[in-house]
Amino acid sequence: MVPVWLYWLAWSALLLAGAGTVVVLYDIFGRGYRQRMRVMEAVWPVTALYLGPIAVWAYRRYGRTNSPKWLAHNRTQDPRDKPRWAVIAVGVGHCGAGCTLGDILAEFAVFALGVEWLGRALWPEFVGDYLAALALGILFQYLAIAPMRGLRVREGLVRAAKADVLSLTAFEVGLFGWMALMSFVFFPNPHLRPDSVTYWFLMQIGMVIGFATAWPANVWLIRHGIKEAM
Template sequence: MAPSWLVVLSWCALALAGVSTLVIVADIYARGYSQRMRVMEAVWPVTGLYLGPVAVWMYWRYGRPQSNKWLEEHGLDAPPDKPKWATTAIGVSHCGAGCTLGDIIAEFAVFALALQLFGRALLPEYIGDYIAALALGILFQYFAIAPMRGLGVRKGLAAAAKADVLSLTAFEVGLFGWMALMAFVFFGSHPLHPDSPVYWFLMQIGMVIGFATAWPANVWLIRRGIKEAM
C-alpha cells in the first residue's frame, strides 16, 4: 500500500491539475478566447492534466494570443512571435495531448477487463497505450496539418502520421520507462492500479518525463518542416 503522505500529495497534485484544466477551459469556452487552430482548444486543457499551473502559464503567455479576441483587444493583426523553445514546447504538448488521452482510455480499459500477460498488466497497458495514443495523436496532428496545408483526408492523414509517429514514440519511451519503474521498483510487490490517486500522480510524473524525451524529436521534426510550428 502507498504511504498516507503520498496519497495526500497525490490528491493535491490531481486537484491542482484539475483546477488548471478548468481555468483553461473556462478562458477558451466561457470567456471566448477560442483558438484560431481549433485543435488547440483540446490540447491546452489536456496539457493541464499533467503540467498543471505550468500549462496555465504557457497557455496565458503563448496560447491566448492565438485567439482573435486577444488580437482585437491588443489591436494586432497577427499573434506576436514566439521564441523557438515555446514553439517546440507547444509541438510537444500537441503530441502529449494524444498520448495523455490515449493512456487514460487504455489504462482504464485494461484495468476494467483485468488484462494481464506474464502475470502483470504492464504489457497490455503498453500495447493499449501506444495504439490509443497513436490513433488520437494522428487525429490531433491531422487537424493541425491538413487545414494549414490545404490537404485532403488521405494526404492529410499521411502527413499527420509522418509528423506524429516519431514524436509520439519518443514521448512514450519516457513514459513507459517510468511505468516500468512503477511496476518493478517502486511498487513491485503491491502494484498500483488506475483506481488509486497515487497511480495517476505517478503517471503525471511519467508524462512530464515523456514530454522531455519527446523534445529532441520535435526540434528535429519542426526544423525539417515535417511537423508544423504552432
C-alpha cells in the first residue's frame, strides 16, 4: 500500500508541475514570447513536467529572453548572456525533453499492452523507454541544429545522433537506476503502475536524477563542439 502522505505529496508535486507547464505554454503562445529556436517551445514546457517551478524560473530567465518579442521590447538584438552552468542546463533540458516524452509514451504503451518479461513490466519499459527517447531525442536535436546550420536531412540526422545519443543514454541510465529501485526496493509487491499518481511522482524524481547523470556528458559534448550550445 502507498502511504497516505506519499499519495498526497504525489498529487501536490504533479499539480505543481502541471501548473508550471501551463504557465510556460501560456507565456509562449498566449503572450507571444515565441522562441527563435522553435523546438524550445516544446522543450521548456516538457522540462516543467519534472522540474516544476525551477523550470519556470529558468524559462523566464533564459528562455523568454531568446524571444523576438522580448528582444524588440528591450531594444536589443542579442539575448541575455547565459553563464556556463546555464548553457549546460539548457543543453541537458533539451535532451531531457525528448527522453521525458519518450518515457511517458513508452510507459503508457507497455502498460496498455500488458507486456511483461520474467514476470515484470520493468524490462519491456527499459527497452521501450530507451527506443522512444532515442527517436525523440534525435528528432529534437535535429530540429535544433539542422535549421541553424542549413543541413540536409541525412547529414542533420547524423549530426543530431552524434550530439544526443551519449547525452540521452546518460539521462536514461540515471532514470533506469531509479526505476529499478522503485520496482525492487520501494514497491516490490505490489508494483506501482503508470495508472498511479505515486508512480509518476517517483518518475519525476527519476527524471531529476537523469538530469544530473546527463550533466557531465553535456559538459563534454558542448566543450568539444559536438553539441550546439543553446
